[in-house]
Amino acid sequence: MKFDIIVLGAGMVGVSIAVHLQKRGYAVALVDRKQPGNETSFGNAGLIQREGVYPYAFPREVGKLLGYARNRALDVRFHSAAMPKLAPFLFRYWRNSHPARHATIARSYASLIMQCVTEHQTLAEAAGATGLMRPTGWIKVFRTAAKRDQEFKAAELGHKEFGVNYEALDAARLHELEPNLADTLAGGVWYTQTQSVADPNALVTAYACYFKDLGGRFLLGDASTLQGQWRVDTEEGMAEGRSAVVALGPWSEPIALRLGYRLSLGIKRGYHMHYRQPADSPLFHPVLDVESGYLIAPMNRGIRLTTGAELALLDQPKTPNQLAAVEPIARELYPLGERVDVEPWMGQRPCTGDMLPIIGPAPRHRDLWFAFGHGHHGFTLGPVTGRLISEMLTGSTRLVVDPTPFRVDRF
Template identity: 70%
Template structure:
């Protein structure tokens, strides 16, 4: 039960780290309380967002703040009882979303984003999971000309700054591309360099099976039992390692606090439900209804409807009011039929107030590494994060300068 490295967390980030370390000849134990891919990585929109150079900012316009304060918006809801505790985090999030600061963050963030598709494609090919990736991009649709014009101005700026590729679809081209969408739409924007995933859980599972094939070992265990230097309790007994990686997404703070770290972490919760499509209808791409804050995506189980963000305590009971609110609108966008899940799924996105993940060495400990806080881009950045952490642990020069993502930046 002795290993070179123990990786805590069986989501897309943790599994990718474990694979990359095992590929480099390390003996690796991967520990989680569930099988890989069955928490936050289970229920996302399945996008690998090559265009996602600007992480999702906090709204700053007074009109937007007033809109969200009423707590009736479709894309963002909040639990009033959580707001006092979340206020310091939200204040810093708001400050970092100032356009000038956001632009600086985007330049750093883009250094990760530029590798997201290529790293996933390489890992998926090695794991025999390339069929789970769709290299056809994803689509934003517009219901008003004003929204279409504003989004086009933004993406044209992204193209100039970062080389983001896109297609502008007028109503006729949109009907050719997605013939079963609402015909009253004004047009669409297709991000052509992105990939999408037909089953995020299956992708994480495939990476985990590849890890096992490489000789890695997975254990069901309690990551919060991690102790310096470095032991953790599992159902198979106590295991020890020379180094440890914390990649537990929204639960990472539970372990880092025990080790003496105070990191500004919060969660944005989200929901999904699967639906059958009308027998004669087909959805070819993930489609974001940008003006109503939800996304529909063709998945192996059916059409997945995903919601925006819910600000709440991580472990508060489910309140899928956003899902109930957008479902009738989604049925008008695309012919959805019966629900396929017994109840809505809820996930928790791990967030930092500067919108960037924490990737790098723990400031107070030797041989301890952090990889969490990826917010909406956990799937997008999972594979590249795995490579970068493995390069750090094994003493290689990282592909990306990780100085902006260090834990002590706060």
């Protein structure tokens, strides 16, 4: 089986890359061990985050760091055994979270984020999937006036620098938008440009079906068998391509390391659970409880409760302690029904120490490309990454964004 390009990884990023390359007339094979959208892209908050121009920074205040060291925080947990291996990544992450460095990183990151809604809408229209996208925005809610006012200032900075639209909500206005939340909240910030998705897996699946309608081929296979120039084992036999794109999210690093690239990815895991939505108490927007570190979102399957971050090594066993800790708090905020899922879902986010994704050609291998490390925003940035990779790979002179900040050799 011979193709022009093999794309490894069928999450939102890989599927989007495959679509864009197939649209440009290339014969593309999309390879994954599971059906499209059934790993990290399956279990996110379902947000296409136009407001997310500032990547999540590492805390630098001594008090916060000491608090996290107890490993009982609601928003961040860690596996103690993983810390020695994660230490180099965490040091880079901490160093790059200095306010001056973080501001510089945000300007590069924003170049991708500012395209995210438009690029998703273009793919969704072509795939007949616009019904899965909802222009509701999302809301951060606050329990204290101090935190609310601090976030108001951050939202205004995002508006001035990057055109992020928002509405500052006092308690009364928040109650108008979400009357079924607890009435003890101090207010919120409503980010109005963000799109919410009723079923993230269904959106990835729709894009994958569009890829196949364009003539692309999806193959179940083992990406770890990748050999140069460029071959990979699949259930239907060996697939060969003139070029290959590694878009395997957290599973990209082992392949990159085998090829001689030390990129030092860190893994931030997250969990979710669905709950029945009470018929008489609807939730209209995704809602982030900032001070408690969890998000609830209305989905086709029910109300999805998602946790913060858990630092661990790739494929370590599940430890859904955060979910157990925040569920009773979420029930106080909103009347969640009974659990719908048999067990919590877990996903693994691939994060870089400078908070920027890795997008571009592998410098020591001809016709090999990398597209991973999107952290919390792989679902958001899939389509614009797909467009950028396709433009670079095909030698386009006009690129959707400047790829320089995302180059592989910055490491």
